[in-house]
Amino acid sequence: MKKRILLLSVFAFSVLALFFISGCEKESQFNTTVNNDEAIAKEKLIEFISEHNYAPRFGSGTVVNSTLKSGTISEQGNRLDLSTIPDYSYYQRLVEQAINQDDYDCSPTYIDDYIIQSVDNWTSNDFLFYNYFGGIAFDYVYVFSNANGGQYYGSNGQFSNATNRTFKDLLRFWNIPTDILIRDTHGLVYDDEIKVKAILLLYGYSDDDATYLSGLIKTVFGSSAFMNYKHPLLTFNAFAADADPNFGTGKKIVMGDGILEAYADLGFGDVAPQAILAHEYGHHVQFAKNVEFVSSPEGTRRVELMADAFAAYYLTHKRGATMNWKRVQQFLVVFYGLGDCSFNSNGHHGTPNQRIKAATFGYKIANDAKLKGKILTSEEFIALFDAEFPNMIAPDAN
Numbered sequence: 001m002k003k004r005i006l007l008l009s010v011f012a013f014s015v016l017a018l019f020f021i022s023g024c025e026k027e028s029q030f031n032t033t034v035n036n037d038e039a040i041a042k043e044k045l046i047e048f049i050s051e052h053n054y055a056p057r058f059g060s061g062t063v064v065n066s067t068l069k070s071g072t073i074s075e076q077g078n079r080l081d082l083s084t085i086p087d088y089s090y091y092q093r094l095v096e097q098a099i100n101q102d103d104y105d106c107s108p109t110y111i112d113d114y115i116i117q118s119v120d121n122w123t124s125n126d127f128l129f130y131n132y133f134g135g136i137a138f139d140y141v142y143v144f145s146n147a148n149g150g151q152y153y154g155s156n157g158q159f160s161n162a163t164n165r166t167f168k169d170l171l172r173f174w175n176i177p178t179d180i181l182i183r184d185t186h187g188l189v190y191d192d193e194i195k196v197k198a199i200l201l202l203y204g205y206s207d208d209d210a211t212y213l214s215g216l217i218k219t220v221f222g223s224s225a226f227m228n229y230k231h232p233l234l235t236f237n238a239f240a241a242d243a244d245p246n247f248g249t250g251k252k253i254v255m256g257d258g259i260l261e262a263y264a265d266l267g268f269g270d271v272a273p274q275a276i277l278a279h280e281y282g283h284h285v286q287f288a289k290n291v292e293f294v295s296s297p298e299g300t301r302r303v304e305l306m307a308d309a310f311a312a313y314y315l316t317h318k319r320g321a322t323m324n325w326k327r328v329q330q331f332l333v334v335f336y337g338l339g340d341c342s343f344n345s346n347g348h349h350g351t352p353n354q355r356i357k358a359a360t361f362g363y364k365i366a367n368d369a370k371l372k373g374k375i376l377t378s379e380e381f382i383a384l385f386d387a388e389f390p391n392m393i394a395p396d397a398n
Helices: 036-051 110-118 124-133 136-144 160-173 187-191 193-203 207-221 257-265 272-288 297-316 325-337 352-368 378-392
Strands: 005-007 180-185 238-241 251-256
Touching: 036 124, 036 207, 110 257, 124 207, 136 180, 136 187, 136 193, 136 251, 160 180, 160 272, 160 297, 180 272, 187 193, 187 207, 193 207, 238 272, 251 257, 251 272, 257 272, 272 297, 272 325, 297 325, 297 352, 297 378, 325 352, 352 378
Parallel strands: 180 251
Antiparallel strands: 005 238, 238 251
16 A cells, blocks of 8 residues: 655755745744753764764765765665655755746745744754754654644644644544544654654664664754754644554644744744644545545645645635634735745645645635535535646746
8 A cells, every 4th residue: 555645844954045034033043052962962973974874864964975875774675764755855855946937936935934044053964963863753753653642732732722623623524534643743752762762763773773873862952953852843844644554553644843833933823723734634635535646746736736725725614714814814825835846846836826826716615605604525626626726837927
């Protein structure tokens, strides 16, 4: 059975000259200092990476004159390797943009700016550590978090009420099975050496190496560079996953602190948790209705724009979240900010304009139904979306 995992974002570590907006000018939040224990742990971690053939979790690594061999671990058989799923690497590819500027209006958004701002003080070694171990928190939740209870959303639980309320509403709104788990992801996973080791073993590390590294990783990601486990990029993600018999996991939606808190920092905390969750739930509607997931830029774009439309329909519908026009305008901007220009990437989610077109389509369908209050079946909505899809992806008017 093929794994179907739809992740909203991970992180683009490549840097372009991006213009900054005032909403993400949070320089003091990302300032870093290094104490002696951190420096020693980082030195040991660099030494280990340089001397071993373990492959990085993301990217190809940045150690000069090392013996790294990309793909070493993945070639060892059945290991946890979600990075091969296009959406898991989505934000890594954010700046790898191939686009015809004559046809489409596409430029970096405020989300790009926020990401770049957040790593302004990172050294090349900090990027290296992220490339190797930056997926541990989400990988742990994906594999091991399969029980109800104890979930909270946001590092201080500040998004729990909105998230739980929206999830409960979504379960009754769409005509699909409701055996879906929603799970939280926090950077504090890195503070637990047992959890870190469990994931390193799934990556293919030996027991001795995983034991040794788990302590170093705890210290490094607890450093000021990573904001004591709370750097937004450690949990800058939300994703939907179908059941996976390989790991014994059920249907899941996973929500990370980083992406929720980033949107709150940027002034969208009132609508972003609901919009992001509704988008991920839209992927479960697709799973349940056997919407085809094609690993190509065009295939990914279709399912992502469809999930945007599902979300906007629910958020606007009088029997859904019933957002008023002011809040509708806010969530449209949320979807715009998640657009990308990576036309040649299998993780391409649609340009900012295409994503806002998809969300606007969902809003209009719900708004037109306000008087009757009928909820379209998912099959009816998919048919309407596919009929409109060519217009959504048509070249922008000059």
